[in-house]
Amino acid sequence: MLFQKTVSDEEDVQVKFVLGKLAEHWQQVVVERAKLKVQVAKLEKLKADLSAQVESLSEENMVLKQALVGSRFRPTPRSSAADSSAAWDAENDVSYSGESTFPGFDVDIDSTRAHFHPSMSLPDLSCTTETSISSTRGTRRPPAKVEERLGATKWELGHTFSMHSGPVHGIAVSPSGNLVATASWDHLCRVYDVHLEEEVSVLAGHLLGLYAVKFSPAKRDLVGTVSSDHTCRLWNTDNGECLRVLEGHTDEVNGLSFKQGTHLLATASDDKSSMIWDAEKGIPVTTLKGHRNGVYGVCFQPLGHLVATASFDFTAKLWDPRSAVDVQTLRGHQEDVIGVDIDDSGLLLATGSDDKTCRVWDLRMGSPLAVLQEHSGEVKRVCFSPFGKLLATTSGDTTVRLFNTSTFECLHILSSHSDHVFDAAWSPTADFLVTASHDRLWKLWQPKSSLYRASSLNPNFNRLRLT
Incomplete structure (x- = not known):
């Protein structure tokens, strides 16, 4: 115990x-x-x-x-960024001078302060509601014949071409107005002369389907194509020779754009980037990174220095490629943004999206002017007419619509394709519009006007390989 x-x-x-x-x-x-x-x-x-x-x-x-x-300026040489921009201009033969392209504010580059005029107000970039106002941009007045075509009361189907074994995804018209190039998922680009009424070359070399095609505004016989094989190719349209293969993207290349007055070329890729190239030398100049998803569309501002991109991250961006800086993000779309284009004045930008809308933006303010909701299917690529009077939108609803860019009224519905219409292109004098579709066809549309009928395509055109 x-x-x-x-x-x-x-x-x-x-x-x-x-x-x-x-x-x-x-x-x-x-x-x-x-x-x-x-x-x-x-x-x-x-x-x-x-x-x-x-x-x-x-x-x-x-x-x-x-x-x-x-702003439209030549940076001062006092900083490394300015040195870089000046070097860009000199290297790529780009010169900017004169008054600011967009009136309403002055820019003090040295102090990096923006001085807004009292009449200006900061834009609402949320784009939650539609803003529809008339455009006040000062575009050049087109010649009488062009103005009549753009003001035609009706556009009608002129010809249908069956030249590809796969969907036609891209289309372009040469600066001379006589050549039409088509890019197809059958791996080929075909070049057709609408004046000679014959196919002039077949561009073969891509390993996978083609997504887009563009003519160089500087060289008559130069055309560029992009493909899901991760490359951009430059071709001689006279003999079909591949001049250069631009390699640098790590995923499918979806779009391209040439810069007027220079030998610069921009490409857009699923690798979330856009690359600027020296097309003459075949080398990359800079890479624009900032999108959170693939980049599908790209275009240069015609007379300015900006580059616009459209992305699967539901946004479009504006860039200064001289410093690779994202200077503006345009938000408002609810789905992938596919198409992007800037009008001749450099003041209007249009975007097409899988949310079935096309949005038109005022680049002076970075804000939306209109939300075009007439399509019943996804809106794909968009393109302004010469002199910016009309805007063409392509869609998964198998139609193309033409809008007045002053009132944003839908003036014409072009309906003949049986599958997605993915691309469209204007002739330089607006005497025809061409469209590319996943129904494997491309079509040529004509304005119904007396001036056009008296002076346009060969009346025997219908005997060509049409369907």
Whole structure:
């Protein structure tokens, strides 16, 4: 009994010791917890302060971006960024001079401050509601014949061409107006002369389907194609020779654009980037990165220095390629943005999206002018007419629609294709419009006007390979 009592006393002592240690440890935990609460409170306050600073900087950055979008300048040589821009201009034979392209503000490059005129207001970039106003841009007045064609009361189907064994995904008209190039998923680009009424070349070399085709505005016989084989190829249209293969993208290449007055070429890819190339040398000049998903469309501002891109991340972006800077993000679409184009004045930008809308943006403000909702299917590529009077939109609803860019009224519905219409292109004098479709056909549409009928295509054109 004595032994059992002794053991019991020893156990009590050990239990009390352990309980004491636990109580001491718990007290330390309580103290540490109190300290952590104080630290969390400090961090929350710091977070709030940083959020306020970020918001303030974002507002300042937005003002600067608006200035950059509207400015047309040659940077001063006082900074490394200016040195880079000047080197870009010299290297690529690009020169900018004169007044700002977009009136309404002045830009002090040295102090990076945007001075807005009192009449200007900051744009609402949320694009949650439609804003429909008449365009006040000062575009050149087209010649009488062109103006009549653009103002025709009716556009009608002229010819249908069956030349590919796969969907026709891209189409382009040469600056001379006589050549039409088509890009197909059958891996081929075909070049057709609408004046000679014959196919002049078949461009073969891509390993996979083609997504787009463009003629160079600088060289009569140069055309570019892009493909899901990750490359862009440059071709001689006279003999069908592949002049260069531009390799650098790591995924499918979806779109391309030549820069007027230079030998620059831009490409858009599923690798989330757009690349600027020296088409003469066949080398990359810079890469534009910032989209969160694949880039499908790309175009140069005709007379300015901006590049526009359209992406599967539901946005379009404006870039200054001389510094590879994203100067504006255009938000509002609810699905992939496929098509993008800038009119001849450089003031209007149009985007086409799988959300079944086309949005028209005022680049002076970075804000939407109109949301065109007439299509019942996805809107694919979009293109402004010469002199920017009309806007053509292509769609998965198998139609092409022509809109007046002053009133944004739908003037014409071109309906003849039996599958997605993915691309369209105007002739330089608006005497015809061509469309490319996944029904494996491309079609030529004509304005119904007396001037056109008196002076256009050969009346025997119907005897060619048409369906």
